[in-house]
């Protein structure tokens with residue numbers, strides 16, 4: 001396990017609310033205890049219907065805070081005592097209900113009252129059914145938390161308790177632990193910097209039901225957006241369709257075609273400082289989009305494909321103060337082709353992906369890239385998570 005505790009700040013309060021993922025939080029408590037943190041637990045009434053507080057009492061060697069304890073058994077004002085004791089407050093799993101309460105400052109039980117009373121850094125780990133997560137009101141509440149400086153971990157995609165795959169699942173305890181430790185140590189060195197990022201594939205329509213697209217998952221661009229926002233930047237993400245949850249505290253603009261993307265990027269370009277073009281933009285569009293579904297007639301069909309403009313090169317021509325970053329996917333002569341693009345498109349950095357490898361890049365959670373910059377030796381960023389690669393790219397941009 002990579003993260004280690006900061007000895008002066010080792011008080012972790014876990015606020016456990018009533019989601020099906022409560023059973024995983026015992027493991028998370030153990031990870032913090034093993035790493036040397038002192039852990040205390042508060043549970044909502046709903047959470048206690050999923051797991052008996054005894055589990056946490058034994059693990060933490062401390063009573064569990066809840067609504068029903070007689071005050072005389074505890075500290076004089078227990079919610080304030082826990083609030084003041086805490087260095088890190090972790091809401092896990094965070095129900096849609098507690099997120100709604102926190103974003104509105106409600107305090108109608110022990111957990112929400114102590115959360116309102118604490119000055120400690122708060123971390124929220126949402127876990128819920130996909131439809132609950134995607135509700136506009138939930139997304140609005142999550143955004144409000146992020147704007148209030150609360151760190152919200154994007155939920156994972158996978159098998160939900162409802163018996164199907166979906167978005168909203170609580171990440172595994174080890175991933176939550178690593179994320180919290182990393183966020184807790186995160187610098188705010190992009191404060192006040194405006195960052196524009198493009199991500200995901202583009203979609204070029206053929207007829208009302210068919211289209212051309214590519215395999216980009218959007219993960220690299222989304223990681224860049226989330227990490228930049230967490231480091232204090234004002235981030236706008238222009239995204240083609242992806243299966244990913246929107247990053248928190250980021251303005252997201254959805255697009256479909258390369259033309260849409262070009263319009264949105266060009267309208268935002270002037271007011272941004274870092275412009276990172278991570279989207280996999282289609283090189284072609286169909287000359288004439290059919291109004292009606294094209295019928296088969298037993299014969300072959302030829303599509304007339306027209307080249308799309310090179311949006312990145314266009315930005316390179318008009319850039320003033322911006323630090324402009326391109327991504328390139330190559331399968332051969334990586335450095336030669338990369339350096340050519342860097343120069344021809346007037347970029348400040350080119351992030352070079354070797355897409356001949358299946359273990360990294362498109363659709364994978366990890367990446368290994370080379371950063372090319374004018375007048376500098378190429379920098380290899382060895383295989384790592386896309387979050388860590390994103391942070392390295394941002395570090396390099398800052399010192400340009």
Ligand SMILES: Cc1cc2nc3c(=O)[nH]c(=O)nc-3n(C[C@H](O)[C@H](O)[C@H](O)COP(=O)(O)O)c2cc1C
Nearest residue numbers: 017018019020044046047095096097098127128129
């Ligand atoms: C079996 C079951 C599973 C539930 N799982 C979740 C969940 O994963 N996420 C969620 O937000 N709410 C879930 N709920 C709904 C919450 O328990 C309910 O909104 C409750 O009022 C939350 O209270 P709390 O936020 O005070 O813990 C579930 C309810 C039931 C009965």
